[in-house]
Amino acid sequence: MDRRPVTLEEVARVAGVSRATVSRVVNGVATVDRELRQVVEKAISTTGYAPNRAARSLVTRRAGAIGLVLPDEGRTLHDPYFGRVVSGVLPVIRPLGVQLVLTTTDPGGHQEVVDDVRQRRLDGVILIHTHDADPLPRLLTESNLPVVLAARPVRPMSITYVDVDQAAGAGLAVDHLVARGCRRVATVTGPLEAPAGQDRLRGFREAVARHGLPEPLVVEGDFSREGGAAAARRLVAGRGPLGEGFDGLFVASDLMATGALPVLRHRGLRVPEDVKVVGFDDSSPAVECDPPLTTVRQPVEDMAAEMARLLVERVERPDRPISSVVFAPTLVVRQSG
Amino acid sequence: MDRRPVTLEEVARVAGVSRATVSRVVNGVATVDRELRQVVEKAISTTGYAPNRAARSLVTRRAGAIGLVLPDEGRTLHDPYFGRVVSGVLPVIRPLGVQLVLTTTDPGGHQEVVDDVRQRRLDGVILIHTHDADPLPRLLTESNLPVVLAARPVRPMSITYVDVDQAAGAGLAVDHLVARGCRRVATVTGPLEAPAGQDRLRGFREAVARHGLPEPLVVEGDFSREGGAAAARRLVAGRGPLGEGFDGLFVASDLMATGALPVLRHRGLRVPEDVKVVGFDDSSPAVECDPPLTTVRQPVEDMAAEMARLLVERVERPDRPISSVVFAPTLVVRQSG
DNA sequence: CTGAAAGCGCTTACAG
DNA sequence: CTGAAAGCGCTTACAG
Structure with a gap:
């Protein structure tokens, strides 16, 4: 019942190929011979193989996760804005196999966020609602870690942000x-x-x-x-x-x-x-x-999706020039005015 | 500027000790000699070392992350309930160094959740609002993966849940x-x-x-x-x-x-x-x-905190008997009645 | 197109 | 209390 999880090694043995070949099949490398691919695929399904992500992360140097950082729980978490951001972000990162990690920055939380990125638990972060005193944008950019702000930074700085006009x-x-x-x-x-x-x-x-x-x-x-x-x-x-x-x-x-x-x-x-x-x-x-x-x-969902795209882009190509995006607001007329 | 991150190896060299000793200091193993510990700590700070979590996960077999699974985005994400759950969960898992990963189960999302746990990207999951047809509770329990439901299961099954009466x-x-x-x-x-x-x-x-x-x-x-x-x-x-x-x-x-x-x-x-x-x-x-x-x-924050505790407990001790918790509701009197 | 081998960066028995 | 060494499970040049 509770046996050790199946490894690449075992799949390779069952399929009668090398670990490299199994790895290629798992990762969809196109150059694998069709027949061989089928043999491997069968071996994968009969063994019930699931790749160990930690092992992969170790060599690819990618966590496969980004952070969504909210300021001091109290306010933002119950703000309706929050759910809209999440539903904007998820559809863009999920097809990429990237996870969304939720954090808040209560006292001491700033360093925690930086550590998470430095420890490669997070490939980058989306920062919501930064207040004047928030040190996080600077902390992250100074360490050259990928970050996207959900609004124009308080003080001008070289950082990617998405905002509405x-x-x-x-x-x-x-x-x-x-x-x-x-x-x-x-x-x-x-x-x-x-x-x-x-x-x-x-x-x-x-x-x-x-x-x-x-x-x-x-x-x-x-x-x-x-x-x-x-x-x-x-x-x-x-x-x-x-x-x-x-x-x-x-x-x-x-x-x-x-x-x-x-x-x-x-x-x-x-x-x-x-x-x-x-x-x-x-x-x-x-x-x-x-x-x-x-x-x-404010087209919050669209803005959030854009933040996710910009962040992923930044993670992939850290050397690209920094760019920001500003959305146009629209008026919704109801009964109050 | 953008050098390779510092590894345990380098800290060991700087401190003049073995990697094992540095590892012990990093993980707070008590048996390390005081002087040695200080030397290592200094080496850590001068090198700016941050442990690579993927490497650690690979050997400890722990992702250090749990999932919060919400049904089909549309509804729950904008429900105020959601933010309350998050603010209940975070304070219990953060001191443990555990991350909270957010997911929704739109079409195809069920298998994704199961895969995340099988691939060890997630140590376990908290499941919100399961509807009658939701296959996830069964999928997860059948694979013997750690899971806690945010409410009594639709059909009686052997699964941990937290509910209000x-x-x-x-x-x-x-x-x-x-x-x-x-x-x-x-x-x-x-x-x-x-x-x-x-x-x-x-x-x-x-x-x-x-x-x-x-x-x-x-x-x-x-x-x-x-x-x-x-x-x-x-x-x-x-x-x-x-x-x-x-x-x-x-x-x-x-x-x-x-x-x-x-x-x-x-x-x-x-x-x-x-x-x-x-x-x-x-x-x-x-x-x-x-x-x-x-x-x-409903004491949602308290209930969410309890879910997190039960899940962490289950991850640590998968063999313990399953138990659930039911909270008592209270009445809040305002102007409508 | 495929395989042998090195290596990613840790932790953990095992000796001493 | 400390170190040498094995091993966690992958990916990826490098040959062939």
Whole structure:
């Protein structure tokens, strides 16, 4: 029952050929004689042979696995964004026989990630949501290890990344609010130390100026639901008793918008009649909340697939020049604005 | 810059000892002489040595990785449940140096999972949400490969699983509705081919009988938001013009409840004034929806941690008898009921 | 097209 | 407590 696993050696003996030939058949080398190949294939199936990946990795110097690194469990793991990334990555790496290893970088986790790559347990990593203080992008690039960032790096550095045009997305939101008749717009921003927070605010401001709108209300959020609610409270507190102050609101993430909507409602403001609201991401909270959110869509699955492709490419050809990819956002119109 | 990685051999040469001794230091074998250990440690740090895991795996016959297998991407990956499982598993395996590999079983994926274990890329797997037709539990147990199910198996079999007492949870929901004064209760069930769907319905029925309530309304759902909405529509269609018919509703998952709530609202039924609603899971939709959901909590993170422990235990000692763990659910009271 | 042989980088009895 | 040596199971030049 629980015998030793079958090795290449045994298959070779059964087939009456050398280990090299079996290896060639297993790896689909084209030059093997047809008859011989069939003999070997039969031997493989009768013995129930399964190649030992560790042995292969040892000689090929490939782990056959890439890492998906998320910051400090708490936040990202429960973010709907996460599942979308995984479902974008898997279809590109699986046909290549590459595994996806999940990690988070809680305290001490940074070094662990670097070690995993140095120990060749991981051929490279995809890094999600790097905050300002995250040392990982630099740690990895300095060791010349393959890495792809899921967003523009906080400080300019020579690193591959995939991003959506954040500023253009915010512009789309403002254009839509204006087209729907809004004249006084406000925004709940993301955390301003994050590139996404900065870029979306910049795009918002540029679009406001382009449309010749009056100075907008700006309140900083943090991409969390609670942060969205808190920001919305500050926003409505600044309004007059009838709610005058703004008739269009751009919330820089859907999750924050789900926190902001109930605040507006409790203040007696109807969405979209009194205030039109546009979110960002087009994540699942956008369709779950009430009313469903008009929002700027990031093609997260496509972006994730691209990250995987870039990473694999980098692993194969480490000497190729570094390149990044920026996707265009689109607007998804629902009931909120 | 891009030199060959340092090997044990080189560390040994630098430290002036044998490879065996370096190996012992790296692996923390206690019997190494203190002075020697320090010499080796210095050599390790000056050379920047990182052990090659493939080489180690080859001799230890351990991949140092376990798989988390999710069914057909579409559904589970975007389920909030998924992130909770990951955050439960990671803290137990990381200190052990074990990696978490993510996989889904789309068409053909079953064999891939089995192969990954047979090829020793994975020491064992945690299987989520197995449906009736899922061949994986049997495939794996028949090959005597380590596996832990995230729920009771559909058909009785000798396999390790971790579950919550589903029926008891449904009972908690009914007890609560009754305590709040409900007299006519209804339920939206899960898919009845899934054990969780069956068990929650059974628990619901038993509790209804125990309280001496009249025959309840029962409509089958499928654990999706849309399925919850559709089931709720069928439920309200059966009510009289004033909404008489039921004053308490147990929805067998929070996600379905988020689909059901708007249907009730559009029908003019206030929650909780006209109908009290209790969900199941205590997942993020429960706090995001309006009103926030009273729900039966599954301690998913704890359950996931337990799965990881059981799996690791099984990998270490394959001959130990199989055991399973069932957790007790609790009720979380919010605004919906 | 095929095989003999070296080698990938570790761990682990086995002596001493 | 330490070292010499075998061995884990593959792949891949190198001959032929």
